[in-house]
Each structure stands twice: as structure tokens, then as C-alpha cells.
Amino acid sequence: MSATTGLLATRRLILQGAASVALIGLGNLPFAATPAHAATNDKYPEEAFRQKSEADAIKALYGKTAEPSDKIKLDAPEIAENGGVVPISVTTTLDKVTSISFFVAENPNALAASYKIPDGTIPSVANRLKMAKTTNVVAIVEADGKLFSATKEVKVTVGGCGG
Amino acid sequence: MASSIRVRATSNGDITEVQALIQHPMDSGFVKDAKGELIPAHFIQELKFEHDGKDVFVADWGPAVSKDPYIKFSFKGAKKGDDLKISWVDNKGASDTTTAKIS
Structure with a gap:
């Protein structure tokens, strides 16, 4: 710390x-x-990106808490050899999805990326994130005004945050 | 200068799948250079995809997105031959824009 x-x-x-x-x-x-x-660029959630813990970042970004859902499929490797490039994707069968966000629990700042999903866009995103060390990756899906989460632990052999 | 954005957008008639690769250092601000000095944070903050004047996908990124970011998503409502406009802005105010044809 x-x-x-x-x-x-x-x-x-x-x-x-x-x-x-x-x-x-x-x-x-x-x-x-x-x-x-x-x-x-005032819509950029500066405050949420500054939060250290995942819980604080979720609160800063959405102002509420999430409940786990089995309707979210979080795809991430069991073991990432290079923490600098970890392929992570999310798809969900939830209805009325308005945003999908990715958090890496023990990164210096937990929030990694947040995506707005307008009407007509499929709630499915693939991207590549950096991970400092072995920790949980959390995907948050905002659907119909409620928050849902899926979590997966990724083991990192070489961290991607340097230092 | 060549565009920093490479996009492939393909439509199957109903759904358009978009894959984009952007060249950007995405420096987190936590990494030191060879002299042991921290490299200041330099990363894309907002990435936008527009079709027909409407945002179809908006990404807010922090420094934890990997160097030379890759993104994949799909949306409905476009057809072959339509334009897809992609633009990004980073934390230093730099930006780039390109337009791709959906094939």
C-alpha cells in the first residue's frame, strides 16, 4: 500500500x-x-478511474452495487504469462444492457475499461487488459438499470504494470 | 502519417462485427524507463464508433488497457457499404479519426 x-x-x-x-x-x-x-470530454469518468479498490470504483462509476449473475459469460485465461496483454471478453444474455465495464481487483487502479452499449449494439465485448499480478477480473454489466457481475481469477506470471 | 487506427467491419446482413487495432503506447505511469525514471501516463481515454451519425459503441479507457489496444464488438442496423467513423482522444489531448467501409 x-x-x-x-x-x-x-x-x-x-x-x-x-x-x-x-x-x-x-x-x-x-x-x-x-x-x-x-x-x-466531461463525460469521461475521471473519478472512477482514480479509485484504487474495485468496490470504490464501481461505486464511483455507477453509484450502486452489483449482484453476481450466471447470465454473464466472462472469458479470460486461467494463466496469463504476460500480464501486459491479457485477452478478456464478456458476453451476456441479459436484456437491455446499457454498459459493460472491466475491473482488475489488484491493479493500482481497479477500473480498466468501461463501454457504453447503445440500443442496437450486441452486449459482447472483447479487449486486452494489463494485470499487475494474480487477481480477480470482474465484469460488470448494467442491464435495465441494475448491476450484475461475473468474476474470474487470472494467474499472472509476469506483471504488466512495470516497476 | 498513416492512421493509428486499423479497422475491419464486416456485415452478415443483420449484424456488423467490428474489430479495431489502434497504435498507442498506453503508458500507465507506473513503468520506469532505462534510466529508472517513471514514464508519464499516456493513454487513450475515449474511443468512439459512429454509424449514420449515431454512436454505436463508446469506450472509456484507463491506463490498464494494453499497449496497441484491440477491441471487438458487434452492432445491428448497418449494411454493407456503410461508413463507420472511428475516433479516439488521449489524456494529452491528442486524437485520431478514420472512416472505414463496412464490407
């Missing part, structure tokens, strides 16, 4: 350092772009 906090603190310091260097060296150009982007 303290190691993670240390890492984050260092990262922040470096980012600030990089920012001031850019300010002096390159002028204001890089900064003109960033805030504008933040404003137009």
Missing part, C-alpha cells in the same frame, strides 16, 4: 516537473490543448 502511494507521489512529482519544464521550454502551447480537451 505504502509502496503504491510512494509510486503515485513520485509520478505526480515527475508530472509536475515535466509540466514546469514544458512551461519554461516550450511555452504555453501544450497547456492550451489540455484544458480544452478536459472540458469537452
Whole structure:
């Protein structure tokens, strides 16, 4: 835990350092772009992506809790040799699905990806995620206003978060 | 510059299956470079697929999505020859857009 906090603190310091260097060296150009982007992209769930634990991230993203469902099929390898690239997919037979999200429980930040599923799109997504170590992968499906989850443990031989 | 987005969208008449591969470092901000300094986070935050002016798939990504991300999904309502517009924006404000023909 303290190691993670240390890492984050260092990262922040470096980012600030990089920012001031850019300010002096390159002028204001890089900064003109960033805030504008933040404003137009206000739907991006910044807060949820910052949460460390899976429970907090789910709460920040959806504001409610999920119940396990056997109507969600979570496909992930038993063992991932390379934690940097773990193929994970989800399909569900639930009706009225509006979003599907992926959480990796013991990553530095649990939320990995969140997908909006508009009407007419099949509730089935395949992607590739990074995993820091052996832990649970949780898929959350939002269907008809309710949250459902499926969980699978993936053993990771080499972590994908570096450091 | 060549597009960072490679897409294949195929329709079987009813359902269009979309596979996309995007070139992006997706740096998490936790990895150190050869000198032991952390590489700042640099990752795609939003990826959007539009068909006929309507979003058919929107992804919000964090840094835990793998380098050179791959995504696969399917949707209804499109036919062969239709355009599918794909665009992404990363945490540094960079972006890319491309349009693919559904085949």
C-alpha cells in the first residue's frame, strides 16, 4: 500500500516537473490543448478511474452495487504469462444492457475499461487488459438499470504494470 | 502519417462485427524507463464508433488497457457499404479519426 502511494507521489512529482519544464521550454502551447480537451470530454469518468479498490470504483462509476449473475459469460485465461496483454471478453444474455465495464481487483487502479452499449449494439465485448499480478477480473454489466457481475481469477506470471 | 487506427467491419446482413487495432503506447505511469525514471501516463481515454451519425459503441479507457489496444464488438442496423467513423482522444489531448467501409 505504502509502496503504491510512494509510486503515485513520485509520478505526480515527475508530472509536475515535466509540466514546469514544458512551461519554461516550450511555452504555453501544450497547456492550451489540455484544458480544452478536459472540458469537452466531461463525460469521461475521471473519478472512477482514480479509485484504487474495485468496490470504490464501481461505486464511483455507477453509484450502486452489483449482484453476481450466471447470465454473464466472462472469458479470460486461467494463466496469463504476460500480464501486459491479457485477452478478456464478456458476453451476456441479459436484456437491455446499457454498459459493460472491466475491473482488475489488484491493479493500482481497479477500473480498466468501461463501454457504453447503445440500443442496437450486441452486449459482447472483447479487449486486452494489463494485470499487475494474480487477481480477480470482474465484469460488470448494467442491464435495465441494475448491476450484475461475473468474476474470474487470472494467474499472472509476469506483471504488466512495470516497476 | 498513416492512421493509428486499423479497422475491419464486416456485415452478415443483420449484424456488423467490428474489430479495431489502434497504435498507442498506453503508458500507465507506473513503468520506469532505462534510466529508472517513471514514464508519464499516456493513454487513450475515449474511443468512439459512429454509424449514420449515431454512436454505436463508446469506450472509456484507463491506463490498464494494453499497449496497441484491440477491441471487438458487434452492432445491428448497418449494411454493407456503410461508413463507420472511428475516433479516439488521449489524456494529452491528442486524437485520431478514420472512416472505414463496412464490407
